[in-house]
Amino acid sequence: MRWFNSQQQSRRFDQFSYFLLVSLFSILVAAPAKAARLESWRFNASQNQLEITTDEGVQPKAQLVSDPTRLVIDLPGIVLGRPVINESMSGTVRSVRIGQFDRNTTRIVMELAPGYTLEPSQIKFRGITDRRWLIKLPTPQLASTSTPPIVVAPKVPTAPSRSAESEIAAIESVELNGSSNQLMIQASKPIRYTSRWDRSLALYRIEISPAQLSNSVKGPQLGSGGPISRVKLRQENSQTVAVLIQPATGVELGQVNQPSQRLVTLELQRARSLQSATTAAPRAMNVFNPAVATTQLPRSPNGRMVVIIDPGHGGPDPGAIGINGLQEKGIVLDIGNQVAVSLQRQGIQALLTRADDRDLDLDPRVQMAEQSNAAVFVSIHANSISLSRPDVNGLETYYYDSGRGLAQTIHQNVLQLTGVGDRGVRKARFYVLRKTSMPSVLVEVGFVTGRDDASRLSNPAYRTQMADAIARGILQYLQQAAGL
Ligand SMILES: [Zn+2]
Secondary structure, X not given: OOOEEHHHHHOOOHHHOOOEEOOOOOOOOOOOOOOEEEEEEEEEOOOOEXXXXXXXXXXXXXXXXXXXXXXXXXXXXXEOOOOOEEEEOOOOEEEEEEEEEEOOEEEEEXXXXXXXXXXXXXXXXXXXXXXXXXXXXOOOEEOOOOXXXXXOOOOOOOOOOOOOHHHOEEEEEEEEOOOOOEEEEEEOOOOEEEEEEEOOOOEEEEEEEOEEEEEEEEOOOOOOOOOEEEEEEEEEEOOEEEEEEEEOOOEEEEEEEEEEOOEEEEEEXXXXXXXXXXXXXXXXHHHOOOOOOOOOOOOOOOOOOEEEEEEOOEOOEOOOEOHHHOEHHHHHHHHHHHHHHHHHHOOOEEEEOOOOOOOOOHHHHHHHHHHXXXXXXXXXXXXXXXXXOOOOOOEEEEEOHHHHHHHHXXXXXXXXXXXXXXXXEEEOOOHHHHOOOOOXXXXXXXXXXXXXXXXXXXXXXXXXXXXHHHXXXXXXXXXXXXXX
């Protein structure tokens, strides 16, 4: 993944030069068939960063307008489905307003304090998935007398005053149920929630609104051996409470549900397949002999199992760029090549979507997997966040649908064999995961912007270690799937 510079993209669209058109070329975005919704948004004032999540893919469009300076972000195909939101702040970004611009477009307006302006080329859009976007603003500057020409936007939504305080619920308790497989959040009045992994805190976040923490709120009793190692309750703003959860080792967070208007629950599951993967670890890799495996796993015509290894990006697309100019495309190519060699040695037919530094779209990668009747698809990427966050490091493994067991097995092996930090196994709607029919995963081997990860990923010996760990995870998964 990488940050996108909106102005670089806009040069290709001269006819719309007043638009900072944002293009995401590593993730294809399908036009939503029905009205999609804005699920959540969050503005981090200390980082000047807005994060939005929609329930279908979206391609944001942005424009900068003057007097006062406003960044206007339109989300075509997205319906807000609730009253206009207006949040005021004390910093140089003075307010964030969200409203329904027209029937099919949600508009977000971030307004600067009077006299401040933004350098348009420094506004960065990053698609975490096609549904989650980070919009990072540069530090606003006091405008000089000759401000660059910027167009006036169509009328922006104005926020009605906030409705009565009596709607706000009190969060009364957050506790585990009797069998410790559910966390229950109870409120005095009807509430709504959103949930997601909070990447900056590495905690699972459930946000409840409109709500305030009751003075007598009870937190859960967390014993050792329980499913949760930490819960934080925070009043995020006047009507939002955040419940931040760190699951214990070996525990997977399941669905968030709302059994009643005043109750939100989070499922907690012991990851059984993870435990069996761990106990299977000492088994020597070379006992795996696909010729004798009785299995339903698909095979190539010559009887060998096919695994697709997909190093991300390539050619003109460097992927993420990190500390000292470290490029994602080179790291993942080296690791991918070594994973393939490792698998070949074990009798697996490993096919690389790219074996050299070339341009390759997403669809051909998927087509290769489909046409070769591959048993599994493993995409390899390196992660990035702002260069100002060298403290963010670690492994993330993504799956969609049937790839969960594969993701867990690879993730566990990489953690054990490399010592990389653990940022969890996560579900995501990446194109290559959604469009492949076999179990497929995307491994983000580390952050090129992370102090620890960047220095390790620069080291060829570490990349070999990483490749061995990924290969071992794939083999273990195939052994289990074949009932060996
Ligand atoms: Zn990538």
